[in-house]
Amino acid sequence: MKRRDALGALTVLGALPALAALGGCASTPAVGTGDLGLVIQRARGAVSIVDTTQRRALGEVAGLGDLSHAAAVFGRDGLHAYVFGRDGGLTQVNLVERRIVARVMQAGNSIGGAISADGTLVAAQNYTPGGVKVFDARTLALVADLPAASRVVGLVDLPGRRFAYSLFDRDAICIADLSDPGRPQVTTLEGIGRQPYDGLVTPDGRHYIAGLFGEDGLALVDTWAERPQARRILAGYGRGEAPLPVYKMPHLRGWAVAGRHAYLPAIGRHEVLVVDTASWEEVGRIAVAGQPVFVIARPDGRQVWVNFAVPDYNRVQVIDTPSRQVVQTLSPGKAVLHMEFTPRGEAVWISARDDNRVRVVDTQRFATLADLPVDAPSGIFFTSRAHRTGF
Amino acid sequence: MKRRDALGALTVLGALPALAALGGCASTPAVGTGDLGLVIQRARGAVSIVDTTQRRALGEVAGLGDLSHAAAVFGRDGLHAYVFGRDGGLTQVNLVERRIVARVMQAGNSIGGAISADGTLVAAQNYTPGGVKVFDARTLALVADLPAASRVVGLVDLPGRRFAYSLFDRDAICIADLSDPGRPQVTTLEGIGRQPYDGLVTPDGRHYIAGLFGEDGLALVDTWAERPQARRILAGYGRGEAPLPVYKMPHLRGWAVAGRHAYLPAIGRHEVLVVDTASWEEVGRIAVAGQPVFVIARPDGRQVWVNFAVPDYNRVQVIDTPSRQVVQTLSPGKAVLHMEFTPRGEAVWISARDDNRVRVVDTQRFATLADLPVDAPSGIFFTSRAHRTGF
Numbered sequence: 075m076k077r078r079d080a081l082g083a084l085t086v087l088g089a090l091p092a093l094a095a096l097g098g099c100a101s102t103p104a105v106g107t108g109d110l111g112l113v114i115q116r117a118r119g120a121v122s123i124v125d126t127t128q129r130r131a132l133g134e135v136a137g138l139g140d141l142s143h144a145a146a147v148f149g150r151d152g153l154h155a156y157v158f159g160r161d162g163g164l165t166q167v168n169l170v171e172r173r174i175v176a177r178v179m180q181a182g183n184s185i186g187g188a189i190s191a192d193g194t195l196v197a198a199q200n201y202t203p204g205g206v207k208v209f210d211a212r213t214l215a216l217v218a219d220l221p222a223a224s225r226v227v228g229l230v231d232l233p234g235r236r237f238a239y240s241l242f243d244r245d246a247i248c249i250a251d252l253s254d255p256g257r258p259q260v261t262t263l264e265g266i267g268r269q270p271y272d273g274l275v276t277p278d279g280r281h282y283i284a285g286l287f288g289e290d291g292l293a294l295v296d297t298w299a300e301r302p303q304a305r306r307i308l309a310g311y312g313r314g315e316a317p318l319p320v321y322k323m324p325h326l327r328g329w330a331v332a333g334r335h336a337y338l339p340a341i342g343r344h345e346v347l348v349v350d351t352a353s354w355e356e357v358g359r360i361a362v363a364g365q366p367v368f369v370i371a372r373p374d375g376r377q378v379w380v381n382f383a384v385p386d387y388n389r390v391q392v393i394d395t396p397s398r399q400v401v402q403t404l405s406p407g408k409a410v411l412h413m414e415f416t417p418r419g420e421a422v423w424i425s426a427r428d429d430n431r432v433r434v435v436d437t438q439r440f441a442t443l444a445d446l447p448v449d450a451p452s453g454i455f456f457t458s459r460a461h462r463t464g465f
Numbered sequence: 466m467k468r469r470d471a472l473g474a475l476t477v478l479g480a481l482p483a484l485a486a487l488g489g490c491a492s493t494p495a496v497g498t499g500d501l502g503l504v505i506q507r508a509r510g511a512v513s514i515v516d517t518t519q520r521r522a523l524g525e526v527a528g529l530g531d532l533s534h535a536a537a538v539f540g541r542d543g544l545h546a547y548v549f550g551r552d553g554g555l556t557q558v559n560l561v562e563r564r565i566v567a568r569v570m571q572a573g574n575s576i577g578g579a580i581s582a583d584g585t586l587v588a589a590q591n592y593t594p595g596g597v598k599v600f601d602a603r604t605l606a607l608v609a610d611l612p613a614a615s616r617v618v619g620l621v622d623l624p625g626r627r628f629a630y631s632l633f634d635r636d637a638i639c640i641a642d643l644s645d646p647g648r649p650q651v652t653t654l655e656g657i658g659r660q661p662y663d664g665l666v667t668p669d670g671r672h673y674i675a676g677l678f679g680e681d682g683l684a685l686v687d688t689w690a691e692r693p694q695a696r697r698i699l700a701g702y703g704r705g706e707a708p709l710p711v712y713k714m715p716h717l718r719g720w721a722v723a724g725r726h727a728y729l730p731a732i733g734r735h736e737v738l739v740v741d742t743a744s745w746e747e748v749g750r751i752a753v754a755g756q757p758v759f760v761i762a763r764p765d766g767r768q769v770w771v772n773f774a775v776p777d778y779n780r781v782q783v784i785d786t787p788s789r790q791v792v793q794t795l796s797p798g799k800a801v802l803h804m805e806f807t808p809r810g811e812a813v814w815i816s817a818r819d820d821n822r823v824r825v826v827d828t829q830r831f832a833t834l835a836d837l838p839v840d841a842p843s844g845i846f847f848t849s850r851a852h853r854t855g856f
Contacts, residue, residue: 104561107497108543152499170495191809374670417852418582461808461849
């Protein structure tokens, strides 16, 4: 539309156009950020910026360092992503201008982070040195350093400017309250079980769960309790008797909570476990095509999607939750590393690393909606995560 | 920052700035839409555009007609709002440019609408004439007309380009599938109870519930069933024995579902009812300060906030869900009409119509974070609704 036409239309509508529309910027209309996201290009240290309405890549941002096990969180405006690199780099990316806003090397070896519920604090969990560092989300200035004398894993946000995380080398779970960032209050629960290796929080932000590498079972903390304590659940969870070789420890972060049940990857077995979230006891098992890695619920909980470790990592299966049946087996590409649902679940984006492709699939009819060329894609992260706890 | 400085900074960062940053538009940097929202100015036919990070009004858009009982939904980009006026007007508003993009008078008398999960279809429910009209979300072109020979109430989106709604004059609930918008498939469930007057869908998009004006109880439909049917629940729900005068029928849309329980406004009684969402039976009652209107859960489900009908409409109460106790009573202003939580619940925005004010309150400490002057504010709607079912 020519500018003159645009002005005419605006006048007819009786609208109050903002400066952007009337100024010299007719070529750059305002865009929304609610349907944006990014895909990690794990080999190139870059991220592709994607649009989930148009189902295409808008461009990329490079220079993010080692992204071989990278994760991202989003500011509450949906404009800024915070990408945690394997090398300790923390990079703030402007998704619309597609540029790096700020970047700090905050540790020597790191594996993810979280953003506070109010969007003001970004926290990174570190292996070398251990501990958690907390940054101002606007500037990436360090605002709190939480040393731990341990590698830190399973860092998640809790409601109210709090974070929970696990100490692999100290068999502990910590809850850090940064209501006053200058005076962080850290509560440490000791003896929660040997070598917690990952953690997650339930979608309501209430229950924190750590997986244990050194023994069977999991550690559960009810963060709503006056004095939170860790208790053991699912004693049989782990490698158990007559174990199979474990090709890849499943991501706890991928646990699906749908309705009253959690669906979780069995370790070393070709099964998805069904757990009642009131009793935290196992109530069923579903046979699947391989060792599950991510077990993720469609946002409405009607379906749970599963990908697998080597050698079954070219497949994805779909479980119908009411019947607990596998209703679909897909082959979306080679080396499926991650899946991300659109906010309301009508589509899922699947990264196929060795096909250099992200496939978008209709979750109702399982038709392919789009294939996007992306170099060695791994994690996929949409801005709607900004509005959810534990993402 | 001067343009020269900005360019220097970009070069240092080695970033790839988009056209917006390098062109003549340095004065209009990209903004995110994840923290935007709008507040209905019910008397002036205008909406205030608000920013929930800065906690202030950015400006307003006028010319929206009769907004005396208005509601809004958002496109999945978070850039566009669709405002349903009482007079049948449907207006598409660009939140960043703060202008009307399109506007149609689609009925003579209307009371709200919904947007499909994929963001492509906007549906309006009408009183005069009855029925539902469905529009292309980009253009507001009519794509489907669903006549009903009845006033339509309780319209909600369901997963998969479907909508559910109730027919007040025909004692029916309809499920419309617009997978092919040119050939809508409408399933009508008859005899669901007398005069359904409002409806809601649970946050997972599974259960549709209609309130009944003509008799006690509610009608429940499990939309996951192969052949959905309506069944009656909560036979005692309604005016019941020895009724109090009802000053305002509560909004069903305000039902809170937190964990395994739904919290709902008793009709005509100073109580909030607690219902088990598995059995759909009442399991408790909580005494409150007046006849509840909106009963809304904080996103984490730890708190439920309640406002009241005349004469108690200057108060707001907060229920702690684990203990089912009222833990706080606030007086945020005169004639509290609506409340909206920020996406992750750290704050709540409360409209006080007769004080011409929106108050922002910290949900943890109950401190006032901001007061915004807004003319006769009623409904408050944040863009994060775009990513949720039933909003």
